Amino acid sequence: MERSLTMEIVRVTEAAALASARWNGKGKKEEADDAATTAMREVFDTIPMDGVVVIGEGEMDEAPMLYIGEKLGTGNGPSVDIAVDPLEGTNIVASGSWNALTVVAIADRGNLLHAPDMYMDKIAVGPEAAGQVDINASVYDNLKAVAKAKNKDITDVVVTVLKRERHEKLVQEIRDAGAMIKFISDGDVAGAINAAMRGTGVDMLLGQGGAPEGVLAAVALKCLGGELQGRLAPQTEEEIERCKAMGIDDTNSVLRMEDLVKGDDAIFAATGVTTGELLKGVRFDGPIAETETLVMRAKTGTLRYIQAKHNLNKKPNLVMKR
Numbered sequence: 001m002e003r004s005l006t007m008e009i010v011r012v013t014e015a016a017a018l019a020s021a022r023w024n025g026k027g028k029k030e031e032a033d034d035a036a037t038t039a040m041r042e043v044f045d046t047i048p049m050d051g052v053v054v055i056g057e058g059e060m061d062e063a064p065m066l067y068i069g070e071k072l073g074t075g076n077g078p079s080v081d082i083a084v085d086p087l088e089g090t091n092i093v094a095s096g097s098w099n100a101l102t103v104v105a106i107a108d109r110g111n112l113l114h115a116p117d118m119y120m121d122k123i124a125v126g127p128e129a130a131g132q133v134d135i136n137a138s139v140y141d142n143l144k145a146v147a148k149a150k151n152k153d154i155t156d157v158v159v160t161v162l163k164r165e166r167h168e169k170l171v172q173e174i175r176d177a178g179a180m181i182k183f184i185s186d187g188d189v190a191g192a193i194n195a196a197m198r199g200t201g202v203d204m205l206l207g208q209g210g211a212p213e214g215v216l217a218a219v220a221l222k223c224l225g226g227e228l229q230g231r232l233a234p235q236t237e238e239e240i241e242r243c244k245a246m247g248i249d250d251t252n253s254v255l256r257m258e259d260l261v262k263g264d265d266a267i268f269a270a271t272g273v274t275t276g277e278l279l280k281g282v283r284f285d286g287p288i289a290e291t292e293t294l295v296m297r298a299k300t301g302t303l304r305y306i307q308a309k310h311n312l313n314k315k316p317n318l319v320m321k322r
């Protein structure tokens with residue numbers, strides 16, 4: 001993939017962030033998600049690539065835009081798989097809370113797992129502990145492995161966990177092992193990334209979240225040299241059938257980095273919508289709006305933070321409606 005696609009993808013996540021940030025705290029998660037999706041869709045079609053959505057807003061009959069299988073880009077350029085989460089944290093924006101992002105990942109055609117929209121059990125760690133954990137091992141063994149890899153005691157290990165009732169047993173196991181927990185209300189893509197970033201004070205992510213978010217986080221962790229292992233967690237017979245239709249007969253099988261994102265020609269970008277540990281959210285100041293974006297390439301392992309000041313008077317009206 002051309003290096004120049006890196007900046008093109010940033011334009012996509014920035015536009016989605018600018019559009020959805022207007023809905024901050026307004027109690028309207030669908031409107032916030034629609035705004036992000038519409039803005040993303042518009043910018044995608046200006047990019048010189050032959051893209052196809054493999055993780056998007058749903059199947060063709062469920063989503064008007066960014067549906068799975070939708071072709072994006074001008075058609076001239078590299079053939080790529082596209083994974084999007086136009087607004088990662090719809091509830092976060094609706095409630096005017098912490099850590100919402102707009103997220104895009106691209107990889108060479110055929111290289112991203114077409115993850116079905118269902119739950120996935122996940123374990124994510126940074127570069128020091130990559131290769132040392134096993135989603136099938138006990139919570140205690142994984143905590144011990146991370147502590148050893150990072151040369152600290154289990155009591156110093158911090159685990160990010162989505163605050164959900166389904167995580168009661170997991171939470172107890174982490175507490176019994178003596179480790180600490182950082183609860184998040186939503187947003188396990190940022191949760192996984194923070195586990196792999198230096199200086200965040202978090203060592204790993206554990207628990208069940210969305211499978212599409214698992215693939216997006218895996219691309220980010222590939223860029224960071226970390227590791228994410230996943231296991232689909234179908235909740236109904238229909239979801240089990242969907243896994244089989246995808247060629248996953250054993251839903252207990254572990255999805256490793258190479259299953260989630262093959263090779264290293266992949267790019268990940270996320271722009272902050274509301275401020276969190278990873279990125280600052282959108283700040284509006286009269287005709288100027290500021291954004292912060294993290295963009296990374298797996299091939300080179302380069303991370304870039306892009307601060308942008310957008311002149312809203314000069315941007316397309318849909319995206320920048322005030």
Ligand SMILES: O=P(O)(O)OC[C@H]1O[C@](O)(COP(=O)(O)O)[C@@H](O)[C@@H]1O
Binds near residue numbers: 088089090185187210
């Ligand atoms: O809210 P649930 O059903 O526990 O699902 C968890 C998933 O929801 C999120 O917290 C937010 O997703 P949405 O933005 O689609 O609401 C993800 O980060 C996470 O993977």
